[in-house]
Amino acid sequence: MPQLLEDELFPSTPGKFKMERGHTMNRQFHRCFASTSTMFLWALFLIALTASYLSFQSFVDSGSRYFSASWGGIQWEKQVRNSAQIHRSGGMAVLVTGAAGFVGTHVSLALKKRGDGVVGIDNFNSYYDPSLKRARKSLLNNHGILVVEGDVNDGRLLAKLFDAVAFTHVMHLAAQAGVRYAMENPQSYVQSNIAGLVTLLEVCKSANPQPAIVWASSSSVYGLNEKVPFSESDRTDQPASLYAATKKAGEEITHTYNHIYGLSITGLRFFTVYGPWGRPDMAYFSFTRNILQGKSITVYRGKNQVDLARDFTYIDDIVKGCLGSLDTAKRSTGSGGKKRGPAQYRIFNLGNTSPVTVPELVNILERHLKVKAKRNIVDMPGNGDVPFTHANISYAQREFGYKPTTDLQTGLKKFVRWYLSYYGYSSKIVN
Numbered sequence: 001m002p003q004l005l006e007d008e009l010f011p012s013t014p015g016k017f018k019m020e021r022g023h024t025m026n027r028q029f030h031r032c033f034a035s036t037s038t039m040f041l042w043a044l045f046l047i048a049l050t051a052s053y054l055s056f057q058s059f060v061d062s063g064s065r066y067f068s069a070s071w072g073g074i075q076w077e078k079q080v081r082n083s084a085q086i087h088r089s090g091g092m093a094v095l096v097t098g099a100a101g102f103v104g105t106h107v108s109l110a111l112k113k114r115g116d117g118v119v120g121i122d123n124f125n126s127y128y129d130p131s132l133k134r135a136r137k138s139l140l141n142n143h144g145i146l147v148v149e150g151d152v153n154d155g156r157l158l159a160k161l162f163d164a165v166a167f168t169h170v171m172h173l174a175a176q177a178g179v180r181y182a183m184e185n186p187q188s189y190v191q192s193n194i195a196g197l198v199t200l201l202e203v204c205k206s207a208n209p210q211p212a213i214v215w216a217s218s219s220s221v222y223g224l225n226e227k228v229p230f231s232e233s234d235r236t237d238q239p240a241s242l243y244a245a246t247k248k249a250g251e252e253i254t255h256t257y258n259h260i261y262g263l264s265i266t267g268l269r270f271f272t273v274y275g276p277w278g279r280p281d282m283a284y285f286s287f288t289r290n291i292l293q294g295k296s297i298t299v300y301r302g303k304n305q306v307d308l309a310r311d312f313t314y315i316d317d318i319v320k321g322c323l324g325s326l327d328t329a330k331r332s333t334g335s336g337g338k339k340r341g342p343a344q345y346r347i348f349n350l351g352n353t354s355p356v357t358v359p360e361l362v363n364i365l366e367r368h369l370k371v372k373a374k375r376n377i378v379d380m381p382g383n384g385d386v387p388f389t390h391a392n393i394s395y396a397q398r399e400f401g402y403k404p405t406t407d408l409q410t411g412l413k414k415f416v417r418w419y420l421s422y423y424g425y426s427s428k429i430v431n
């Protein structure tokens with residue numbers, strides 16, 4: 001019987017060793033064989049268990065990476081495509097970088113309102129109060145505009161966006177702004193305004209079709225230029241700040257990509273843009289805050305006690321200039337990294353053509369806020385400022401009918417109205 005059982009458990013099969021020796025030996029052999037086989041089976045079982053654990057772990061890892069990343073995935077791509085949907089005939093699909101920024105928010109809204117597709121990208125850095133950027137993002141979301149949280153230095157993210165949508169245009173507004181901050185944090189200017197720009201251009205040049213690019217340069221490129229008003233053909237090789245130098249570098253870099261790869265490029269030299277949802281680091285904004293809080297403001301004065309002046313330009317006029325540039329931008333001529341013919345390259349001044357001194361800016365704010373400012377007048381420190389700016393806008397006027405219509409008095413009134421309501425002051429203050 002035991003034999004039978006043993007035979008059942010270990011049946012002899014042709015070609016296998018036959019048990020011909022004595023019973024005891026047979027038993028010992030069987031016991032030994034049985035324990036080796038059991039061990040073997042256990043080992044197999046453990047290996048299988050470990051392998052399946054490891055593969056499960058890697059599935060969980062990649063899964064959590066997939067789901068926790070702020071971008072990527074089928075749902076995300078669907079959102080991107082929805083936001084880029086064009087709702088007018090002949091409309092464009094625009095990738096707006098720096099979409100949660102001051103100009104980015106206004107341009108995105110204007111594009112969306114007229115039926116263009118818009119996808120935003122912004123890194124929400126803390127150069128100034130990120131909660132203001134978040135509030136702008138909510139505003140954009142409420143209008144059906146997706147703002148992807150990411151950096152223009154992230155080439156993979158940019159390429160992924162171009163995989164999802166064949167953007168016809170890129171409105172590149174992401175930048176490290178601010179003239180005087182460049183002395184505190186020079187690397188951030190190189191990182192955003194040069195490295196980030198190159199990363200974006202690399203992705204655009206490889207895209208198929210290539211988009212047309214409109215991007216923000218700055219009036220600061222005129223630097224120490226003394227010829228007024230500033231025309232696009234004036235010299236721009238004397239920057240007074242690292243900020244200006246990175247914007248000037250951007251103009252040269254974009255020219256290279258235009259020349260080698262056939263990218264259509266339009267650079268816009270903005271002149272001290274102001275208005276609702278503006279930048280807290282700028283003078284008109286910080287002056288308003290300090291005046292309302294009863295704090296003193298520092299008003300810089302130029303050489304020989306000459307007042308500093310700026311060609312302050314209202315945001316709605318700038319938006320018209322951006323849209324006019326996008327509308328008249330010709331297609332890029334290359335595809336997939338290869339140039340097929342010469343492409344458009346333009347640079348426009350977008351200013352107001354009527355400079356106002358900084359003390360006059362303060363006078364206007366005092367009138368709107370009905371509060372006297374505590375002025376602390378000091379000589380302009382050598383920190384990158386230029387004494388004045390003044391735009392000649394005839395080129396933009398000729399090309400797309402650019403015509404600023406808001407003077408500083410009117411524009412600041414609108415800004416103050418917004419400021420009081422956003423920060424919860426009584427709106428009775430404004431006339």
Ligand SMILES: O=C(O)[C@H]1O[C@H](OP(=O)(O)OP(=O)(O)OC[C@H]2O[C@@H](n3ccc(=O)[nH]c3=O)[C@H](O)[C@@H]2O)[C@H](O)[C@@H](O)[C@@H]1O
Pocket residue numbers: 177178179217218219220221270271272273281282283284298299300301308309310358385
């Ligand atoms: O148009 C441009 O090219 C540039 O305009 C502004 O730069 P800026 O003109 O220096 O604007 P603000 O920082 O608002 O300064 C305006 C004027 O107020 C003066 N100011 C600034 C700050 C302050 O505390 N006191 C003061 O008198 C400045 O010297 C300057 O003359 C933006 O900050 C830049 O990002 C932009 O590129």
